[in-house]
Amino acid sequence: MMRWRYLKQSAFFALVRASALIITLTLGGIILYILMHGYSVISWEFITKPPTDSMTQGGIMPAILGTIYLTLGAIAIGLPLGVASAIYLTEYAIQGRMIRLIRVGINCLAGVPSVVFGLFGLAFFVIIFKFGSSILAGSLTLGFLILPTIIGASEEALKSVPQTFREASLALGVSKWQTTYRIVLPNALPGILTGSILGIGRAAGETAPIMFTAAAFFTSKLPSSIFDEVMALPYHIYVLATAGTNIEATRPIQYGTVLVLVAVVLGINLVAILIRGYMRRNKRW
Amino acid sequence: MDSNIIIKLNNVNFYYGNNRALTDISMTFRKNKVTALIGPSGCGKSTLLRLLNRMNDLIDGTRVEGEILFEEKNIYDPEIDPVEIRKKVGMVFQKPNPFPKTIYNNIAYGPKLASNNTGDINTLVEQSLKQAVLWDEVKDILNQSAMKLSGGQQQRLCIARALAMKPDILLMDEPTSALDPISTAKIEELIEELKKNYTIIIVTHNMQQAARISDETAFFYLGNLVEYNKTEKIFTNPDVKHTEDYITGRFG
Numbered sequence: 147m148m149r150w151r152y153l154k155q156s157a158f159f160a161l162v163r164a165s166a167l168i169i170t171l172t173l174g175g176i177i178l179y180i181l182m183h184g185y186s187v188i189s190w191e192f193i194t195k196p197p198t199d200s201m202t203q204g205g206i207m208p209a210i211l212g213t214i215y216l217t218l219g220a221i222a223i224g225l226p227l228g229v230a231s232a233i234y235l236t237e238y239a240i241q242g243r244m245i246r247l248i249r250v251g252i253n254c255l256a257g258v259p260s261v262v263f264g265l266f267g268l269a270f271f272v273i274i275f276k277f278g279s280s281i282l283a284g285s286l287t288l289g290f291l292i293l294p295t296i297i298g299a300s301e302e303a304l305k306s307v308p309q310t311f312r313e314a315s316l317a318l319g320v321s322k323w324q325t326t327y328r329i330v331l332p333n334a335l336p337g338i339l340t341g342s343i344l345g346i347g348r349a350a351g352e353t354a355p356i357m358f359t360a361a362a363f364f365t366s367k368l369p370s371s372i373f374d375e376v377m378a379l380p381y382h383i384y385v386l387a388t389a390g391t392n393i394e395a396t397r398p399i400q401y402g403t404v405l406v407l408v409a410v411v412l413g414i415n416l417v418a419i420l421i422r423g424y425m426r427r428n429k430r431w
Numbered sequence: 432m433d434s435n436i437i438i439k440l441n442n443v444n445f446y447y448g449n450n451r452a453l454t455d456i457s458m459t460f461r462k463n464k465v466t467a468l469i470g471p472s473g474c475g476k477s478t479l480l481r482l483l484n485r486m487n488d489l490i491d492g493t494r495v496e497g498e499i500l501f502e503e504k505n506i507y508d509p510e511i512d513p514v515e516i517r518k519k520v521g522m523v524f525q526k527p528n529p530f531p532k533t534i535y536n537n538i539a540y541g542p543k544l545a546s547n548n549t550g551d552i553n554t555l556v557e558q559s560l561k562q563a564v565l566w567d568e569v570k571d572i573l574n575q576s577a578m579k580l581s582g583g584q585q586q587r588l589c590i591a592r593a594l595a596m597k598p599d600i601l602l603m604d605e606p607t608s609a610l611d612p613i614s615t616a617k618i619e620e621l622i623e624e625l626k627k628n629y630t631i632i633i634v635t636h637n638m639q640q641a642a643r644i645s646d647e648t649a650f651f652y653l654g655n656l657v658e659y660n661k662t663e664k665i666f667t668n669p670d671v672k673h674t675e676d677y678i679t680g681r682f683g
Binding site (some may be wrong): 317 | 484486489491514515516517518519521522524526528529530531540541544545589592593596
Protein backbone atom coordinates (compact mmCIF):
# COMPACT_ATOMS: atom_id res chain seq x y z
CA MET A 147 0.00 0.00 0.00
CA MET A 148 2.72 2.43 1.10
CA ARG A 149 4.80 1.41 -1.87
CA TRP A 150 2.01 2.11 -4.30
CA ARG A 151 1.46 5.56 -2.83
CA TYR A 152 5.16 6.28 -2.98
CA LEU A 153 5.25 5.24 -6.62
CA LYS A 154 2.29 7.43 -7.45
CA GLN A 155 4.02 10.38 -5.81
CA SER A 156 7.26 9.80 -7.70
CA ALA A 157 5.40 9.47 -10.99
CA PHE A 158 3.57 12.72 -10.35
CA PHE A 159 6.75 14.58 -9.43
CA ALA A 160 8.44 13.25 -12.56
CA LEU A 161 5.53 14.51 -14.65
CA VAL A 162 5.66 17.98 -13.11
CA ARG A 163 9.42 18.15 -13.53
CA ALA A 164 9.13 17.07 -17.15
CA SER A 165 6.59 19.83 -17.84
CA ALA A 166 8.90 22.47 -16.41
CA LEU A 167 11.79 21.03 -18.39
CA ILE A 168 9.86 21.01 -21.68
CA ILE A 169 8.97 24.68 -21.26
CA THR A 170 12.55 25.65 -20.45
CA LEU A 171 13.93 23.61 -23.33
CA THR A 172 11.43 25.08 -25.79
CA LEU A 173 12.30 28.61 -24.76
CA GLY A 174 16.00 27.85 -24.78
CA GLY A 175 15.66 26.14 -28.16
CA ILE A 176 13.90 29.11 -29.74
CA ILE A 177 16.44 31.58 -28.43
CA LEU A 178 19.37 29.37 -29.43
CA TYR A 179 17.97 28.85 -32.93
CA ILE A 180 17.45 32.59 -33.43
CA LEU A 181 20.89 33.33 -32.06
CA MET A 182 22.58 30.83 -34.33
CA HIS A 183 20.91 32.11 -37.47
CA GLY A 184 20.75 35.79 -36.64
CA TYR A 185 24.11 36.25 -34.98
CA SER A 186 26.08 36.64 -38.21
CA VAL A 187 24.16 39.67 -39.54
CA ILE A 188 24.22 41.62 -36.29
CA SER A 189 26.66 44.47 -36.60
CA TRP A 190 26.83 48.10 -35.64
CA GLU A 191 25.79 48.94 -39.15
CA PHE A 192 22.77 46.61 -38.99
CA ILE A 193 21.27 48.42 -36.02
CA THR A 194 22.19 51.97 -37.04
CA LYS A 195 21.47 52.08 -40.79
CA PRO A 196 18.19 52.03 -42.72
CA PRO A 197 17.48 49.22 -45.20
CA THR A 198 18.83 49.59 -48.73
CA ASP A 199 18.53 47.80 -52.08
CA SER A 200 14.82 46.93 -51.68
CA MET A 201 15.46 45.84 -48.09
CA THR A 202 17.86 43.07 -49.09
CA GLN A 203 20.81 45.02 -47.67
CA GLY A 204 21.45 47.59 -44.98
CA GLY A 205 20.10 47.73 -41.44
CA ILE A 206 16.87 48.00 -39.52
CA MET A 207 17.38 51.15 -37.49
CA PRO A 208 14.02 52.78 -38.41
CA ALA A 209 12.17 49.64 -37.32
CA ILE A 210 13.99 49.49 -33.98
CA LEU A 211 13.21 53.11 -33.30
CA GLY A 212 9.60 52.67 -34.43
CA THR A 213 9.04 49.74 -32.08
CA ILE A 214 10.53 51.68 -29.19
CA TYR A 215 8.28 54.67 -29.93
CA LEU A 216 5.18 52.50 -30.25
CA THR A 217 5.94 50.58 -27.06
CA LEU A 218 6.60 53.72 -25.04
CA GLY A 219 3.44 55.25 -26.51
CA ALA A 220 1.42 52.18 -25.56
CA ILE A 221 2.76 52.38 -21.99
CA ALA A 222 2.06 56.11 -21.80
CA ILE A 223 -1.56 55.42 -22.73
CA GLY A 224 -2.18 52.02 -21.13
CA LEU A 225 -0.49 52.54 -17.77
CA PRO A 226 -2.28 55.68 -16.50
CA LEU A 227 -5.63 54.53 -17.88
CA GLY A 228 -5.21 51.01 -16.51
CA VAL A 229 -4.02 52.11 -13.07
CA ALA A 230 -6.81 54.69 -12.83
CA SER A 231 -9.40 52.06 -13.76
CA ALA A 232 -8.00 49.65 -11.20
CA ILE A 233 -8.08 52.35 -8.50
CA TYR A 234 -11.70 53.04 -9.29
CA LEU A 235 -12.63 49.36 -9.29
CA THR A 236 -10.88 48.42 -6.06
CA GLU A 237 -10.88 51.59 -3.97
CA TYR A 238 -13.96 53.58 -4.90
CA ALA A 239 -16.67 51.55 -6.62
CA ILE A 240 -19.34 49.96 -4.48
CA GLN A 241 -18.97 46.27 -5.28
CA GLY A 242 -22.13 45.12 -7.00
CA ARG A 243 -23.57 43.87 -10.25
CA MET A 244 -22.37 46.87 -12.24
CA ILE A 245 -18.76 46.31 -11.17
CA ARG A 246 -18.99 42.59 -11.89
CA LEU A 247 -20.21 43.48 -15.37
CA ILE A 248 -17.28 45.84 -15.91
CA ARG A 249 -14.87 43.09 -14.80
CA VAL A 250 -16.43 40.63 -17.25
CA GLY A 251 -16.00 43.30 -19.94
CA ILE A 252 -12.31 43.71 -19.10
CA ASN A 253 -11.77 39.94 -19.25
CA CYS A 254 -13.51 39.81 -22.62
CA LEU A 255 -11.26 42.59 -23.85
CA ALA A 256 -8.27 40.43 -22.90
CA GLY A 257 -9.64 37.65 -25.08
CA VAL A 258 -10.24 39.75 -28.20
CA PRO A 259 -7.87 38.68 -31.02
CA SER A 260 -5.24 41.29 -31.74
CA VAL A 261 -6.25 41.66 -35.37
CA VAL A 262 -9.65 42.89 -34.16
CA PHE A 263 -7.83 45.56 -32.16
CA GLY A 264 -6.02 46.45 -35.37
CA LEU A 265 -9.23 46.84 -37.33
CA PHE A 266 -10.81 48.81 -34.50
CA GLY A 267 -7.78 51.11 -34.45
CA LEU A 268 -8.02 51.55 -38.21
CA ALA A 269 -11.70 52.44 -38.11
CA PHE A 270 -11.61 54.52 -34.95
CA PHE A 271 -8.24 56.25 -34.64
CA VAL A 272 -6.98 56.26 -38.22
CA ILE A 273 -10.23 57.11 -40.03
CA ILE A 274 -12.78 58.65 -37.64
CA PHE A 275 -10.23 60.61 -35.60
CA LYS A 276 -8.19 61.27 -38.76
CA PHE A 277 -4.88 60.45 -37.07
CA GLY A 278 -3.87 58.58 -40.19
CA SER A 279 -1.46 55.68 -40.00
CA SER A 280 0.76 57.11 -37.29
CA ILE A 281 2.65 56.57 -34.04
CA LEU A 282 -0.34 58.07 -32.23
CA ALA A 283 -2.92 55.71 -33.75
CA GLY A 284 -0.64 52.70 -33.25
CA SER A 285 0.18 53.62 -29.64
CA LEU A 286 -3.49 54.08 -28.82
CA THR A 287 -4.37 50.72 -30.35
CA LEU A 288 -1.55 48.94 -28.51
CA GLY A 289 -2.40 50.87 -25.33
CA PHE A 290 -5.94 49.47 -25.41
CA LEU A 291 -4.62 46.02 -26.23
CA ILE A 292 -2.52 45.88 -23.05
CA LEU A 293 -5.15 47.59 -20.88
CA PRO A 294 -6.71 44.37 -19.48
CA THR A 295 -3.28 43.05 -18.42
CA ILE A 296 -2.45 46.29 -16.64
CA ILE A 297 -5.86 46.59 -14.97
CA GLY A 298 -5.71 43.00 -13.75
CA ALA A 299 -2.21 43.33 -12.33
CA SER A 300 -2.97 46.72 -10.77
CA GLU A 301 -6.11 45.43 -9.10
CA GLU A 302 -4.20 42.55 -7.55
CA ALA A 303 -1.44 44.90 -6.40
CA LEU A 304 -3.90 47.36 -4.86
CA LYS A 305 -5.77 44.59 -3.08
CA SER A 306 -2.53 43.29 -1.58
CA VAL A 307 -1.92 46.57 0.30
CA PRO A 308 -3.04 45.82 3.88
CA GLN A 309 -6.43 47.28 4.78
CA THR A 310 -4.91 48.47 8.07
CA PHE A 311 -2.84 51.07 6.17
CA ARG A 312 -5.98 52.57 4.69
CA GLU A 313 -7.74 52.56 8.06
CA ALA A 314 -4.78 54.16 9.80
CA SER A 315 -4.63 56.97 7.27
CA LEU A 316 -8.38 57.61 7.14
CA ALA A 317 -8.60 57.59 10.94
CA LEU A 318 -6.17 60.51 11.00
CA GLY A 319 -8.64 62.60 9.04
CA VAL A 320 -6.81 62.19 5.76
CA SER A 321 -9.17 62.15 2.79
CA LYS A 322 -9.82 59.05 0.75
CA TRP A 323 -8.01 60.41 -2.30
CA GLN A 324 -4.94 61.42 -0.29
CA THR A 325 -4.93 58.01 1.36
CA THR A 326 -5.04 56.32 -2.02
CA TYR A 327 -2.41 58.57 -3.50
CA ARG A 328 0.03 58.72 -0.59
CA ILE A 329 -0.32 55.32 1.05
CA VAL A 330 -2.03 52.76 -1.18
CA LEU A 331 -0.52 53.60 -4.56
CA PRO A 332 3.17 53.78 -3.52
CA ASN A 333 2.86 50.42 -1.79
CA ALA A 334 1.14 48.86 -4.80
CA LEU A 335 3.59 50.21 -7.38
CA PRO A 336 6.03 47.26 -7.51
CA GLY A 337 3.11 44.92 -8.16
CA ILE A 338 1.64 47.23 -10.77
CA LEU A 339 4.97 47.28 -12.60
CA THR A 340 5.25 43.51 -12.52
CA GLY A 341 1.98 43.24 -14.38
CA SER A 342 2.85 46.02 -16.74
CA ILE A 343 6.02 44.18 -17.78
CA LEU A 344 3.83 41.49 -19.32
CA GLY A 345 1.86 44.14 -21.17
CA ILE A 346 5.01 45.85 -22.38
CA GLY A 347 6.37 42.65 -23.87
CA ARG A 348 3.11 42.08 -25.66
CA ALA A 349 2.93 45.63 -27.02
CA ALA A 350 6.43 45.41 -28.46
CA GLY A 351 5.86 42.09 -30.15
CA GLU A 352 2.39 42.45 -31.69
CA THR A 353 2.07 42.76 -35.47
CA ALA A 354 -1.65 42.76 -36.26
CA PRO A 355 -2.64 45.86 -34.24
CA ILE A 356 -0.02 48.08 -35.85
CA MET A 357 -0.36 46.70 -39.37
CA PHE A 358 -3.24 49.05 -40.23
CA THR A 359 -2.61 51.78 -37.71
CA ALA A 360 1.06 52.69 -37.60
CA ALA A 361 3.50 50.50 -39.46
CA ALA A 362 5.03 51.45 -42.79
CA PHE A 363 6.13 48.90 -45.35
CA PHE A 364 9.24 50.90 -45.90
CA THR A 365 10.36 54.39 -45.01
CA SER A 366 13.92 55.50 -44.75
CA LYS A 367 13.09 58.78 -43.03
CA LEU A 368 12.63 58.85 -39.31
CA PRO A 369 9.38 60.13 -37.80
CA SER A 370 9.39 63.83 -36.93
CA SER A 371 6.10 63.82 -35.02
CA ILE A 372 3.58 61.43 -33.50
CA PHE A 373 1.47 61.81 -36.66
CA ASP A 374 4.11 60.12 -38.80
CA GLU A 375 4.04 56.46 -39.64
CA VAL A 376 7.00 54.33 -38.66
CA MET A 377 8.57 51.01 -39.45
CA ALA A 378 8.33 48.47 -36.64
CA LEU A 379 10.23 45.26 -35.97
CA PRO A 380 7.36 42.75 -35.91
CA TYR A 381 5.83 44.16 -39.08
CA HIS A 382 9.22 44.36 -40.76
CA ILE A 383 9.74 40.66 -40.10
CA TYR A 384 6.32 39.93 -41.53
CA VAL A 385 7.06 42.02 -44.63
CA LEU A 386 10.47 40.45 -45.22
CA ALA A 387 9.14 36.95 -44.80
CA THR A 388 6.04 37.26 -46.95
CA ALA A 389 6.01 40.29 -49.18
CA GLY A 390 9.59 41.25 -49.88
CA THR A 391 11.00 41.49 -53.35
CA ASN A 392 13.43 38.69 -52.70
CA ILE A 393 12.44 36.60 -49.71
CA GLU A 394 15.33 34.14 -49.95
CA ALA A 395 17.92 36.93 -50.08
CA THR A 396 16.53 38.58 -46.95
CA ARG A 397 16.53 35.37 -44.89
CA PRO A 398 19.60 36.31 -42.78
CA ILE A 399 18.16 39.79 -42.23
CA GLN A 400 14.92 38.20 -41.06
CA TYR A 401 16.76 36.19 -38.41
CA GLY A 402 18.74 39.25 -37.41
CA THR A 403 15.58 41.30 -37.05
CA VAL A 404 13.93 38.60 -34.95
CA LEU A 405 16.99 38.55 -32.72
CA VAL A 406 16.87 42.32 -32.31
CA LEU A 407 13.13 42.20 -31.53
CA VAL A 408 13.66 39.56 -28.85
CA ALA A 409 16.53 41.63 -27.45
CA VAL A 410 14.44 44.83 -27.41
CA VAL A 411 11.53 43.09 -25.62
CA LEU A 412 13.87 41.49 -23.09
CA GLY A 413 15.67 44.83 -22.70
CA ILE A 414 12.46 46.70 -21.93
CA ASN A 415 11.47 43.95 -19.48
CA LEU A 416 14.87 44.15 -17.84
CA VAL A 417 14.55 47.89 -17.26
CA ALA A 418 11.10 47.38 -15.73
CA ILE A 419 12.42 44.57 -13.54
CA LEU A 420 15.28 46.77 -12.34
CA ILE A 421 12.87 49.60 -11.49
CA ARG A 422 10.65 47.16 -9.65
CA GLY A 423 13.60 45.71 -7.77
CA TYR A 424 14.66 49.17 -6.70
CA MET A 425 11.15 49.93 -5.45
CA ARG A 426 10.86 46.63 -3.63
CA ARG A 427 14.02 47.36 -1.74
CA ASN A 428 12.19 50.34 -0.32
CA LYS A 429 9.18 48.24 0.54
CA ARG A 430 9.27 47.95 4.26
CA TRP A 431 6.63 45.65 5.58
CA MET B 432 -25.22 70.00 26.88
CA ASP B 433 -23.42 69.78 30.22
CA SER B 434 -19.89 71.13 29.71
CA ASN B 435 -18.44 67.94 31.20
CA ILE B 436 -20.01 65.91 28.46
CA ILE B 437 -18.16 65.62 25.15
CA ILE B 438 -20.24 63.05 23.27
CA LYS B 439 -23.88 62.19 23.63
CA LEU B 440 -25.66 59.30 21.94
CA ASN B 441 -29.42 59.47 21.55
CA ASN B 442 -31.27 56.25 20.69
CA VAL B 443 -28.58 54.95 18.35
CA ASN B 444 -29.28 51.84 16.30
CA PHE B 445 -26.72 50.38 13.93
CA TYR B 446 -27.17 47.80 11.20
CA TYR B 447 -24.84 45.68 9.09
CA GLY B 448 -27.21 44.99 6.21
CA ASN B 449 -30.27 43.61 7.95
CA ASN B 450 -28.47 42.61 11.13
CA ARG B 451 -28.87 45.01 14.00
CA ALA B 452 -25.54 45.29 15.81
CA LEU B 453 -26.51 48.00 18.30
CA THR B 454 -29.94 48.51 19.82
CA ASP B 455 -31.23 51.81 21.07
CA ILE B 456 -28.05 53.03 22.72
CA SER B 457 -28.27 56.26 24.71
CA MET B 458 -25.24 57.29 26.71
CA THR B 459 -22.84 60.16 27.32
CA PHE B 460 -19.07 60.28 27.44
CA ARG B 461 -17.40 62.64 29.88
CA LYS B 462 -14.61 64.98 29.01
CA ASN B 463 -11.07 64.15 30.21
CA LYS B 464 -12.11 60.77 31.54
CA VAL B 465 -11.18 57.29 30.52
CA THR B 466 -14.25 55.28 29.61
CA ALA B 467 -13.90 51.54 29.13
CA LEU B 468 -16.26 49.57 26.90
CA ILE B 469 -16.39 45.92 27.92
CA GLY B 470 -18.36 42.85 26.94
CA PRO B 471 -17.96 39.52 25.17
CA SER B 472 -16.87 39.32 21.53
CA GLY B 473 -19.59 40.42 19.15
CA CYS B 474 -21.42 42.51 21.74
CA GLY B 475 -21.09 45.69 19.70
CA LYS B 476 -18.46 47.55 21.70
CA SER B 477 -15.99 47.90 18.80
CA THR B 478 -18.84 48.82 16.47
CA LEU B 479 -19.85 51.57 18.87
CA LEU B 480 -16.28 52.84 19.07
CA ARG B 481 -16.01 53.01 15.29
CA LEU B 482 -19.29 54.91 15.11
CA LEU B 483 -17.71 57.78 17.01
CA ASN B 484 -15.21 58.63 14.24
CA ARG B 485 -17.39 57.34 11.40
CA MET B 486 -15.02 54.50 10.55
CA ASN B 487 -18.04 52.28 9.96
CA ASP B 488 -18.73 54.41 6.89
CA LEU B 489 -16.00 52.39 5.18
CA ILE B 490 -18.09 49.23 5.30
CA ASP B 491 -20.64 48.91 2.49
CA GLY B 492 -24.22 48.32 3.52
CA THR B 493 -24.17 49.76 7.04
CA ARG B 494 -26.82 52.10 8.42
CA VAL B 495 -27.11 54.33 11.48
CA GLU B 496 -30.25 55.55 13.21
CA GLY B 497 -30.48 58.07 16.02
CA GLU B 498 -27.97 60.83 16.66
CA ILE B 499 -24.48 61.18 18.03
CA LEU B 500 -23.78 64.68 19.28
CA PHE B 501 -20.24 66.05 19.38
CA GLU B 502 -19.76 69.76 19.95
CA GLU B 503 -23.56 70.19 19.82
CA LYS B 504 -23.73 68.75 16.31
CA ASN B 505 -24.90 65.37 15.09
CA ILE B 506 -21.81 63.83 13.47
CA TYR B 507 -24.09 61.81 11.16
CA ASP B 508 -25.72 64.95 9.80
CA PRO B 509 -25.35 64.82 5.99
CA GLU B 510 -23.65 68.22 6.06
CA ILE B 511 -20.83 66.98 8.27
CA ASP B 512 -17.64 65.83 6.53
CA PRO B 513 -16.38 62.62 8.19
CA VAL B 514 -12.80 63.76 7.43
CA GLU B 515 -13.28 66.73 9.78
CA ILE B 516 -14.68 64.46 12.51
CA ARG B 517 -11.71 62.10 12.25
CA LYS B 518 -9.29 64.98 12.71
CA LYS B 519 -10.87 65.65 16.10
CA VAL B 520 -11.51 62.05 17.07
CA GLY B 521 -8.29 60.06 16.76
CA MET B 522 -8.05 56.29 16.80
CA VAL B 523 -5.57 53.63 17.85
CA PHE B 524 -6.15 50.12 16.53
CA GLN B 525 -5.87 46.64 17.97
CA LYS B 526 -2.78 45.72 16.01
CA PRO B 527 -0.05 48.36 15.75
CA ASN B 528 -0.32 49.64 12.17
CA PRO B 529 2.48 52.11 11.43
CA PHE B 530 2.90 53.12 7.81
CA PRO B 531 5.90 51.65 5.95
CA LYS B 532 7.62 55.01 6.29
CA THR B 533 10.23 56.46 8.60
CA ILE B 534 9.35 57.16 12.22
CA TYR B 535 9.43 60.89 11.48
CA ASN B 536 7.16 60.59 8.45
CA ASN B 537 4.68 58.43 10.33
CA ILE B 538 4.05 61.34 12.69
CA ALA B 539 4.37 64.12 10.13
CA TYR B 540 2.06 62.44 7.59
CA GLY B 541 -1.27 63.52 9.08
CA PRO B 542 -0.39 67.12 10.03
CA LYS B 543 1.29 67.73 6.65
CA LEU B 544 -1.86 66.80 4.79
CA ALA B 545 -4.25 68.57 7.15
CA SER B 546 -4.82 71.97 5.60
CA ASN B 547 -5.41 73.71 8.93
CA ASN B 548 -1.95 72.90 10.27
CA THR B 549 0.34 75.91 10.46
CA GLY B 550 2.87 75.09 13.18
CA ASP B 551 6.38 73.77 12.79
CA ILE B 552 6.32 70.08 11.88
CA ASN B 553 9.63 69.24 13.59
CA THR B 554 8.38 70.61 16.88
CA LEU B 555 5.12 68.79 16.46
CA VAL B 556 6.87 65.47 15.82
CA GLU B 557 9.02 65.88 18.91
CA GLN B 558 6.09 66.98 21.03
CA SER B 559 3.89 64.09 19.91
CA LEU B 560 6.61 61.50 20.48
CA LYS B 561 7.28 62.95 23.95
CA GLN B 562 3.59 62.79 24.78
CA ALA B 563 3.57 59.14 23.77
CA VAL B 564 6.73 58.57 25.90
CA LEU B 565 8.64 57.32 22.89
CA TRP B 566 10.94 60.27 22.21
CA ASP B 567 13.91 59.06 24.26
CA GLU B 568 13.88 55.71 22.51
CA VAL B 569 13.67 57.01 18.94
CA LYS B 570 15.11 60.51 18.91
CA ASP B 571 18.32 59.31 17.24
CA ILE B 572 16.64 57.05 14.69
CA LEU B 573 13.84 59.26 13.38
CA ASN B 574 14.79 58.42 9.80
CA GLN B 575 14.65 54.70 10.35
CA SER B 576 11.68 52.66 9.18
CA ALA B 577 8.92 52.41 11.76
CA MET B 578 8.55 48.75 10.83
CA LYS B 579 11.81 48.01 12.66
CA LEU B 580 10.43 49.07 16.06
CA SER B 581 9.13 46.51 18.55
CA GLY B 582 5.38 45.92 18.79
CA GLY B 583 5.05 48.03 21.93
CA GLN B 584 7.06 50.87 20.41
CA GLN B 585 4.99 50.67 17.25
CA GLN B 586 1.80 51.01 19.25
CA ARG B 587 3.15 54.07 21.08
CA LEU B 588 4.16 55.44 17.68
CA CYS B 589 0.57 54.97 16.54
CA ILE B 590 -0.60 56.84 19.62
CA ALA B 591 1.88 59.64 18.87
CA ARG B 592 0.69 59.71 15.27
CA ALA B 593 -2.90 60.18 16.46
CA LEU B 594 -1.86 62.85 18.98
CA ALA B 595 -0.04 64.85 16.29
CA MET B 596 -3.45 65.72 14.84
CA LYS B 597 -4.29 67.34 18.21
CA PRO B 598 -7.59 65.51 18.60
CA ASP B 599 -10.09 66.08 21.42
CA ILE B 600 -10.91 62.42 21.77
CA LEU B 601 -8.76 59.31 21.46
CA LEU B 602 -10.51 56.05 20.63
CA MET B 603 -8.59 52.88 21.45
CA ASP B 604 -9.70 49.51 20.15
CA GLU B 605 -8.04 46.89 22.37
CA PRO B 606 -4.73 48.71 22.05
CA THR B 607 -2.74 46.25 24.16
CA SER B 608 -4.19 42.91 23.08
CA ALA B 609 -1.26 42.25 20.73
CA LEU B 610 1.41 43.35 23.23
CA ASP B 611 3.47 41.73 25.98
CA PRO B 612 2.85 42.65 29.66
CA ILE B 613 5.69 45.19 29.87
CA SER B 614 4.56 47.06 26.77
CA THR B 615 1.00 46.86 28.07
CA ALA B 616 2.01 48.46 31.36
CA LYS B 617 3.73 51.28 29.48
CA ILE B 618 0.63 51.97 27.42
CA GLU B 619 -1.55 51.93 30.52
CA GLU B 620 0.72 54.46 32.23
CA LEU B 621 0.53 56.54 29.11
CA ILE B 622 -3.26 56.50 29.14
CA GLU B 623 -3.25 57.74 32.75
CA GLU B 624 -1.07 60.63 31.64
CA LEU B 625 -3.03 61.43 28.48
CA LYS B 626 -6.40 61.77 30.14
CA LYS B 627 -5.32 65.14 31.54
CA ASN B 628 -5.57 66.54 28.04
CA TYR B 629 -7.74 64.11 26.13
CA THR B 630 -10.93 62.18 26.47
CA ILE B 631 -10.18 58.49 26.06
CA ILE B 632 -12.63 55.78 25.13
CA ILE B 633 -11.12 52.32 25.19
CA VAL B 634 -12.44 48.91 24.22
CA THR B 635 -10.82 46.13 26.20
CA HIS B 636 -11.20 42.42 26.84
CA ASN B 637 -8.99 42.64 29.86
CA MET B 638 -11.08 43.18 33.00
CA GLN B 639 -8.11 44.12 35.16
CA GLN B 640 -7.13 46.69 32.60
CA ALA B 641 -10.60 48.25 32.59
CA ALA B 642 -10.58 48.30 36.40
CA ARG B 643 -7.07 49.80 36.56
CA ILE B 644 -7.27 52.59 34.04
CA SER B 645 -10.86 53.66 33.49
CA ASP B 646 -13.04 56.12 35.36
CA GLU B 647 -16.27 54.81 33.90
CA THR B 648 -17.18 51.45 32.45
CA ALA B 649 -19.95 50.43 30.10
CA PHE B 650 -20.93 46.78 29.78
CA PHE B 651 -22.44 45.66 26.48
CA TYR B 652 -24.16 42.43 25.64
CA LEU B 653 -25.72 41.44 22.30
CA GLY B 654 -25.82 45.01 21.08
CA ASN B 655 -27.42 46.37 24.21
CA LEU B 656 -25.94 48.67 26.81
CA VAL B 657 -26.52 46.61 29.94
CA GLU B 658 -24.91 48.78 32.58
CA TYR B 659 -22.93 52.01 32.57
CA ASN B 660 -21.50 53.53 35.70
CA LYS B 661 -18.37 54.56 37.56
CA THR B 662 -15.75 51.86 37.17
CA GLU B 663 -15.47 51.37 40.93
CA LYS B 664 -19.18 50.76 41.20
CA ILE B 665 -19.25 48.36 38.23
CA PHE B 666 -16.40 46.28 39.58
CA THR B 667 -17.43 46.20 43.23
CA ASN B 668 -21.19 46.37 43.31
CA PRO B 669 -22.85 46.21 39.88
CA ASP B 670 -26.59 46.75 39.70
CA VAL B 671 -27.20 44.04 37.14
CA LYS B 672 -26.52 40.37 37.82
CA HIS B 673 -25.41 39.89 34.22
CA THR B 674 -22.61 42.45 34.62
CA GLU B 675 -21.37 40.74 37.74
CA ASP B 676 -21.37 37.35 36.00
CA TYR B 677 -19.29 38.76 33.17
CA ILE B 678 -16.66 40.59 35.18
CA THR B 679 -16.20 37.71 37.57
CA GLY B 680 -15.67 35.41 34.62
CA ARG B 681 -18.74 33.27 35.03
CA PHE B 682 -19.47 33.70 31.33
CA GLY B 683 -17.90 35.47 28.47
